[in-house]
Amino acid sequence: MKNNILHKANTRFSADHGWLKSAQTFSFHDHYDPQRIQFGALRVLNDDIVHGGKGFGRHPHDNMEIISIPLEGTLEHQDSMGNVAVIRPGEIQAMSAGTGIYHTEFNKDPAEPVTFLQIWLYPNKLNVTPRYDQLDYSKGDKHNKFLQILSPDLNDEGVWIQQEAWFHIGELDNGFETRYSLKKAGNGLYVFVIKGNVVVNDQALEQRDGYGLWPDANVQIAATSDAEVLLMEIPEKW
Amino acid sequence: MKNVNILVLADHAEILETIIRLINKNDGWNGTGVASYDEAQEALKINKFDLVLLGVGVDDEAEAKILRLCESIAPRTVCMRHYGGGSGLLSSEIQHALAQRNLNV
Numbered sequence: 337m338k339n340n341i342l343h344k345a346n347t348r349f350s351a352d353h354g355w356l357k358s359a360q361t362f363s364f365h366d367h368y369d370p371q372r373i374q375f376g377a378l379r380v381l382n383d384d385i386v387h388g389g390k391g392f393g394r395h396p397h398d399n400m401e402i403i404s405i406p407l408e409g410t411l412e413h414q415d416s417m418g419n420v421a422v423i424r425p426g427e428i429q430a431m432s433a434g435t436g437i438y439h440t441e442f443n444k445d446p447a448e449p450v451t452f453l454q455i456w457l458y459p460n461k462l463n464v465t466p467r468y469d470q471l472d473y474s475k476g477d478k479h480n481k482f483l484q485i486l487s488p489d490l491n492d493e494g495v496w497i498q499q500e501a502w503f504h505i506g507e508l509d510n511g512f513e514t515r516y517s518l519k520k521a522g523n524g525l526y527v528f529v530i531k532g533n534v535v536v537n538d539q540a541l542e543q544r545d546g547y548g549l550w551p552d553a554n555v556q557i558a559a560t561s562d563a564e565v566l567l568m569e570i571p572e573k574w
Numbered sequence: 575m576k577n578v579n580i581l582v583l584a585d586h587a588e589i590l591e592t593i594i595r596l597i598n599k600n601d602g603w604n605g606t607g608v609a610s611y612d613e614a615q616e617a618l619k620i621n622k623f624d625l626v627l628l629g630v631g632v633d634d635e636a637e638a639k640i641l642r643l644c645e646s647i648a649p650r651t652v653c654m655r656h657y658g659g660g661s662g663l664l665s666s667e668i669q670h671a672l673a674q675r676n677l678n679v
Contacts, residue, residue, distance in 0.1 A: 363666035370673060379663065396589045398630035398659035436586040436630050436659060458657060463631060 426474025532563025
């Protein structure tokens with residue numbers, strides 16, 4: 337049986353570049369810990385805050401699935417495929433970097449910071465043609481349920497990526513309980529608590545905690561305060 | 575400090591340049607870039623590399639060829655995929671690979 341893994345919020349790597357503050361769950365840039373490399377295909381989970389009027393200048397990516405979920409503020413994306421888009425809370429952006437793409441991510445609001453989750457997954461196929469997808473899920477029903485916002489299927493709910501992974505997001509009232517059932521047997525589930533407190537199976541989690549587990553088939557999730565939770569179903573092998 | 579020599583194979587010129595530049599920013603790391611299997615083969619014959627990173631454009635078949643090449647002419651060389659195109663993964667990929675070889679850097 338695999339071991340479940342708890343990543344408390346205050347154990348994340350901390351990076352402060354002035355204009356960017358980042359809390360990083362896994363090894364990234366100059367932070368290296370052999371025990372904190374990945375959870376299956378989930379390789380990067382960065383909780384970034386970018387100052388007003390600042391951002392990431394033009395830089396490349398290849399062969400990674402790059403997902404951005406704004407939590408507060410707005411982010412403008414521009415890329416070498418010609419995509420120009422602004423993403424806001426209630427939206428998700430996914431880039432399959434494939435054979436290579438350049439992009440910028442910029443907070444155009446001069447006064448307010450933007451807080452967003454930057455999530456990278458290994459792809460299950462290398463060197464694909466790069467693509468971009470964006471979804472507004474703000475009108476979707478995620479109150480006391482989990483709304484699918486990402487999948488491997490172009491024709492399914494959510495943005496689609498080059499990996500057998502599914503993301504769901506839920507806003508749970510204090511005391512609400514539910515179960516999440518795996519889409520694919522053998523997958524792991526990484527739970528990230530955006531806000532509030534929950535108990536996953538027997539594990540209590542606080543705000544910005546991460547918890548990776550390999551359940552048999554489904555997982556019990558109970559909110560012990562009003563909470564917002566991101567569920568990432570992740571393959572171990574691909 | 576022992577120099578670590580890293581060969582990077584990728585067929586995207588700008589990304590390859592980015593990766594080499596990022597590697598060479600680190601004291602003790604020396605990056606060499608090549609864009610094809612043939613160039614990689616020549617480089618491995620001439621120089622000793624501690625690590626070979628396989629980047630964009632290297633498909634599974636080419637990766638298997640490079641692995642066989644490394645095994646035959648440079649068995650101490652760690653050969654692995656680089657993901658992200660010179661992204662925030664690069665440094666920890668290199669450190670992880672070197673830790674596996676127990677190099678002191």
